[in-house]
Amino acid sequence: MSRRPYIRPVxxxxxxxxxxxxxxxxxxxxxxxxxxxxxFFTICALAILATDSAEKWDSFLASQQNxxxxxxxxxxxxxFLFFQTFPWFKxxxxxxPVQVGExxxxxSFIIIGHYVAWVIVSAFIFWLAGVI
Amino acid sequence: MSTRIRxxxxxxxxxxxxxxxxxxxxxxxxPCNEDWVxxxxxxxxxxxxDTTLAFRWSCHMMVCxxxxxxxxxxxxxxxxxxxxxxxxxxxxxxxxNFPIERDLVVVLDDVMQKLHQVQPYIMRKDDPPAEDxxxxxxxxxxxxxxxxxxxxxxxxxxxxxxxxxxxxxFIGPAALTLAHRxxxxxxxQGKSDRLNILADHDGVWDCSFVGACSEVCPKHVDPAAAIxxxxxxxxxxxxxxxxxxxxxxS
Ligand code: SF4
Ligand code: SF4
Ligand code: FES
Numbered sequence: 001m002s003r004r005p006y007i008r009p010v011x012x013x014x015x016x017x018x019x020x021x022x023x024x025x026x027x028x029x030x031x032x033x034x035x036x037x038x039x040f041f042t043i044c045a046l047a048i049l050a051t052d053s054a055e056k057w058d059s060f061l062a063s064q065q066n067x068x069x070x071x072x073x074x075x076x077x078x079x080f081l082f083f084q085t086f087p088w089f090k091x092x093x094x095x096x097p098v099q100v101g102e103x104x105x106x107x108s109f110i111i112i113g114h115y116v117a118w119v120i121v122s123a124f125i126f127w128l129a130g131v132i
Numbered sequence: 133m134s135t136r137i138r139x140x141x142x143x144x145x146x147x148x149x150x151x152x153x154x155x156x157x158x159x160x161x162x163p164c165n166e167d168w169v170x171x172x173x174x175x176x177x178x179x180x181x182d183t184t185l186a187f188r189w190s191c192h193m194m195v196c197x198x199x200x201x202x203x204x205x206x207x208x209x210x211x212x213x214x215x216x217x218x219x220x221x222x223x224x225x226x227x228x229n230f231p232i233e234r235d236l237v238v239v240l241d242d243v244m245q246k247l248h249q250v251q252p253y254i255m256r257k258d259d260p261p262a263e264d265x266x267x268x269x270x271x272x273x274x275x276x277x278x279x280x281x282x283x284x285x286x287x288x289x290x291x292x293x294x295x296x297x298x299x300x301x302f303i304g305p306a307a308l309t310l311a312h313r314x315x316x317x318x319x320x321q322g323k324s325d326r327l328n329i330l331a332d333h334d335g336v337w338d339c340s341f342v343g344a345c346s347e348v349c350p351k352h353v354d355p356a357a358a359i360x361x362x363x364x365x366x367x368x369x370x371x372x373x374x375x376x377x378x379x380x381x382s
Binding site: 003005012016094096097101103 | 341347364
């Protein structure tokens with residue numbers, strides 16, 4: 001009787017096609033491209049601001065005000081909401097459980113806490129930007 | 133009690149290391165009672181249709197952790213997976229991400245070594261402890277990690293984990309969870325030792341929080357949660373050591 005264990009091959013390029021869970025995960029990870037884009041975008045915006053030229057800044061703003069860019073930003077926002085914000089807030093109680101006395105604080109407390117903090121921070125940024 | 137019988141087609145992966153070059157599927161038609169679990173159907177095959185089929189099981193009650201298999205692609209404890217919840221045709225494979233020893237039996241040496249590697253025991257600075265010393269634990273202290281002690285080492289989580297699929301050096305969900313169980317134990321003082329290993333290469337940071345492990349865990353241990361908590365602990369420990377703050381809990 002000889003041992004000859006069989007190792008099932010795993011494709012390095014298509015492994016995520018195995019099931020739905022992996023596909024959703026890869027979609028989540030793909031948002032890193034958007035993160036890269038927005039990092040670049042912010043740096044560009046800052047560089048234009050740093051030129052101290054109102055004219056350049058206005059033309060940068062104008063370049064964002066066409067349908068294409070608006071649709072792009074809207075899609076990116078939805079993508080982040082559905083593949084980052086909502087799932088991460090849902091998972092937050094896992095990474096930071098809070099135990100009071102003998103019992104764990106219900107997950108909903110921590111999740112709602114995150115949404116409240118999110119609204120406050122967003123409102124602050126909108127206030128800074130003069131939107132509200 | 134229902135006694136309804138339904139014919140089910142089980143497509144079972146077979147592999148005989150002495151004859152087969154690669155695994156293949158063999159179909160069996162099993163008259164299943166709707167109260168059965170899949171393990172009963174596999175036992176029916178063994179008892180009535182094909183005595184050569186190899187698979188592991190022992191307790192039939194979600195305790196021993198030996199009956200994990202892929203059922204229609206999902207890592208499952210077959211003694212917990214009811215026939216009534218499944219379609220007429222079911223595919224049964226050995227747990228994914230492990231080498232196949234024979235038929236539905238996988239080689240678990242790798243995870244056994246990993247479970248050992250995380251030092252899953254209470255470590256004390258006063259080792260051996262002075263005689264007559266008791267280390268007390270309140271209910272609240274126990275509740276911090278009780279859920280993590282429910283693990284039965286069925287390894288369904290490893291079969292679900294895409295990181296383990298791609299990198300066999302990753303310590304993986306159950307072993308990391310076991311380490312966290314001891315880190316959270318107030319009687320233990322080995323947390324910084326463990327974190328030095330586990331927050332390093334192939335440890336917690338290899339986990340990308342896919343959460344697949346927690347979804348398939350039949351005992352609701354939630355390994356993904358334990359690993360994320362260890363990431364936080366690992367980062368805190370790193371800075372503590374950087375700033376020269378030594379010491380451990382208790
Ligand atoms: S954590 Fe859950 S899935 Fe993983 S070995 Fe333990 S009981 Fe099984
Ligand atoms: S959460 Fe981490 S350990 Fe669990 S399946 Fe995902 S990558 Fe693997
Ligand atoms: S047979 Fe023991 S856990 Fe399933």
